[in-house]
Amino acid sequence: SIPLSFFAGIGGASKAGVLVKGSNYLENLSKTKILVFDKTGTLTKGVFEVNGIHHSEMENAKLIEYAALAESASSHPISKSLQKAYGKEIDRSRVSDIREISGNGVIAKVDGVEVAAGNDKLMDHLGIRYIPCHSVGTIIHMAIDGKYAGHIVISDIEKPHSREAIRALRAAGVQKSVMLTGDAKKVADKVAADLGIDQVYSELLPADKVEKVEELLKTKPEKSRLAFVGDGINDAPVLRRADIGIAMGAMGSDAAIEAADIVLMDDDPLKISKAIRISRKCLRIVY
Ligand code: ADP
Numbered sequence: 001s002i003p004l005s006f007f008a009g010i011g012g013a014s015k016a017g018v019l020v021k022g023s024n025y026l027e028n029l030s031k032t033k034i035l036v037f038d039k040t041g042t043l044t045k046g047v048f049e050v051n052g053i054h055h056s057e058m059e060n061a062k063l064i065e066y067a068a069l070a071e072s073a074s075s076h077p078i079s080k081s082l083q084k085a086y087g088k089e090i091d092r093s094r095v096s097d098i099r100e101i102s103g104n105g106v107i108a109k110v111d112g113v114e115v116a117a118g119n120d121k122l123m124d125h126l127g128i129r130y131i132p133c134h135s136v137g138t139i140i141h142m143a144i145d146g147k148y149a150g151h152i153v154i155s156d157i158e159k160p161h162s163r164e165a166i167r168a169l170r171a172a173g174v175q176k177s178v179m180l181t182g183d184a185k186k187v188a189d190k191v192a193a194d195l196g197i198d199q200v201y202s203e204l205l206p207a208d209k210v211e212k213v214e215e216l217l218k219t220k221p222e223k224s225r226l227a228f229v230g231d232g233i234n235d236a237p238v239l240r241r242a243d244i245g246i247a248m249g250a251m252g253s254d255a256a257i258e259a260a261d262i263v264l265m266d267d268d269p270l271k272i273s274k275a276i277r278i279s280r281k282c283l284r285i286v287y
């Protein structure tokens with residue numbers, strides 16, 4: 001039988017906006033020593049603004065239009081942001097043959113012409129020569145009809161509590177914080193330095209994130225636990241692989257929420273240390 005105080009713990013956590021799917025997760029949480037974070041949508045807002053457009057072969061507004069149309073079927077934060085930058089209703093009849101390549105970008109036909117929008121890896125994959133971008137930001141290279149058409153630089157902002165969340169976790173006994181991201185190294189390094197994250201791995205594909213978590217699981221202190229926090233569809237396998245999977249509940253994908261053991265109802269990373277404290281308190285009552 002489940003000790004009564006576990007119910008109190010789960011109830012207390014839920015009052016704090018942390019949904020715990022079972023009492024065993026509460027116990028695991030109390031032993032967390034390594035906290036692994038996804039970046040976009042977890043530590044940052046996942047709401048990108050356009051910072052600049054470079055080497056465009058057409059009017060900037062036209063390039064944004066192609067990007068927004070090609071991205072129209074994607075639920076990635078990048079796609080949502082490009083559609084907001086376009087600002088007009090998407091005419092879906094202009095778009096066909098959509099392919100989303102996770103961790104790379106999208107390819108679709110717009111007005112019957114092939115449009116690719118994504119990172120260096122996507123361009124390499126298509127064999128398209130691109131002009132490297134030196135700005136700190138997430139780079140969306142565009143290729144239209146197999147020819148390079150310029151790039152859009154977008155950037156995201158850190159969540160207001162992220163820095164405090166990392167500090168609070170250390171105070172709650174978490175020994176190491178790690179950030180995993182598919183985004184560019186320059187962006188990742190800057191966010192990690194700003195937030196005081198101990199280790200950062202960038203330009204990862206979704207499968208690389210699972211591999212990194214497996215490596216990190218081998219380094220954890222005896223009897224301790226590793227937790228992963230993420231928000232995206234791509235994060236579901238990592239959420240399952242970690243000892244504890246924590247998902248963002250408000251802006252997170254259904255797949256992430258489903259795969260997680262714990263859900264943060266308001267997407268606030270500061271709630272993780274709060275949940276750890278609640279779990280410790282409730283375990284002290286049990287044992
Ligand atoms: P994160 O680890 O930050 O959650 P993802 O794995 O979702 O990132 O994506 C990694 C990178 O792949 C992005 O930074 C971007 O360069 C590229 N990418 C992914 N999806 C898209 C998309 N829909 N449009 C353009 N680029 C994308």
Ligand code: MG
Nearest residue numbers: 038040041232
């Ligand atoms: Mg993400």
